[in-house]
Amino acid sequence: MTTDLLSRRRLLSLLAVGTASTLAGCASSGPQRFTPIAAVSPAFAPALPPGRSPELDATYGEIVDGGFVIPAVPYWKIPPRFYRQRVPNETGEPAGTVVVDTQQRFLYLVEPGGQTAMRYGVGIGREGFAWQGEGVIQWRQKWPKWTPPSEMVARQPELAKYGPGTGGMEPGLMNPLGARALYIFKNGQDTLYRLHGNPEWNSIGKAVSSGCVRLMNQDIIDLYERVPNKARIVVWQ
Template sequence: MTIEHSFSRRGFLGVLAAGTLAGCTTTMPGGRSAPMPARITRPIGPPSDAELQVMYGPVVDGGYQIPAIPYQQIDPKFYRQRVADRTGEAPGTVVVDTPSRFLYVVEPGGTAMRYGVGIGREGFAWQGDGVIHWRQPWPRWKPPNEMVARQPSLAKYSIANGGMEPGLKNPLGARALYIFQNGQDTLYRLHGNPEWQSIGKAVSSGCVRLMNQDVIDLYQRVPAKAKIVVWQ
C-alpha cells in the first residue's frame, strides 16, 4: 500500500525496538521555526524543463558550491513537484511513503509538495510517527560506535573524534532534520546527500535522504516541531 494509491490506513506501526542504530547521527542543534506557506495558487503538475534547470542547477549555500544535478538521468517521478494531497494529514505534516520512495509536505488548500527520496536498506528502516525536533544546516556527521565497529574505516569520523566536518562530501549533505519519538532521539534523519543516484533506492543506514537541492527546499517548508509519519 502506498500513499499515492490509498490513505485509508490510519494506524502506524511503532518505532523499531530501542537501541536500533542508524548511520546518520549528528550534532544536536537547536531548532528554528519556519512559517507555513499560505494557500498555494501555483497549478499542480510536473515542473517544466526551464523550472528543472533552476531547481537542480548549481547552488551556492553556506559558502559551499553545490554542483548541478543531471536531472535528465533521474526518473521524472522523483522530481520535486506539487501534487494533490491524499494524505489526510494536517498542513505542515511530513509524510514518508517508503514503498514508493516519496516524501510529502502537506500544504494548506489540498496540495502537498512531493520529493523523491532514498530510504534505509532492509534491516535499517524506521517506521511510525514522531516529531522533527531539531534542524541543522550543513551538519557534522558522527556515525554511531556500532557503525564504526562494522566499518572500522569510519573511526576517524567517530563521536570521540568529533565527526566529519560539514561539506560537499559529508553524507548528511546540506541539511539534516532530526526525528524524535516520545521525546527521545530515534537516531533517524531526513537529510541531504551528494549521491543523487541513490534517490529512489534503498541503500542508506536507515535515514531518508534527498538531493541537496531538494533538502534545502524542504528545510524551508517544514515548520518547527512538525509531525512526521513514515509508512512501510
C-alpha cells in the same frame, strides 16, 4: 510665362506643405513598436537536450550555499516521478505533516489548507535498517557535522575516525548529511534517523542508506525552508 511660373511655384508650395504634414504625422503618431528578435526568430534560440527544461534546470542547477558550491544535478537521468512537484494531498494527514512513503520512495510535506502537498523523491534505508513510525522533527541544522553511531562504526570500522567522541566529520560536499539535516525524535528521544541531503543523486528512488531518508541537496534545502517548527513526521513502511 509669368502666369505659368506662378502656377508652378504655387504647386511646389502645396506639395511641400503636404510632405511636411505627412512627416509631422509620423512623428506625432506615438512611439514605434519593435518586435523582439527572439519572437521573430525562435529557431535561433538554443535548444535543450531531450528531457531537460529551463524550469528544471533552475530547480536542480548549481547553487552557492553556506560558502559551498553545490553542483547541478543531472536530473534527466532520474525518473521524472522523483522530481520535486506539487501534488494533491492523498496522505490523509493534516497540514504541516511530513510523510515518508518508503515503498514508493516519496516524501510529502502537506501544505497549508491540507489540499496539496509538496512531494520529493527520496532514497531510504536498506532492508533491515529502515525505520518506521511516528515522531517529531525536533531539531534542524544547516551544513551539519556527521557522527556515525556506535552501531554503524561496529559494522564499518573505517568510520571510527568520525565516531562518537571525535567531533564527527566536518560539514562539506562529501559529508553524508549534505546541506541540511532534520533530526527525528520520538517520545523525546533521538531516534538517530534523519532527513538529510546527499551528493549521490543516483541513490534517489533506491534503498541504499543505513536507515536515514536522503534527498538531493537542492530538495533538502527547499524542504528545510518549508517545513514547520517541530513538525510531526510519519514514516510508512
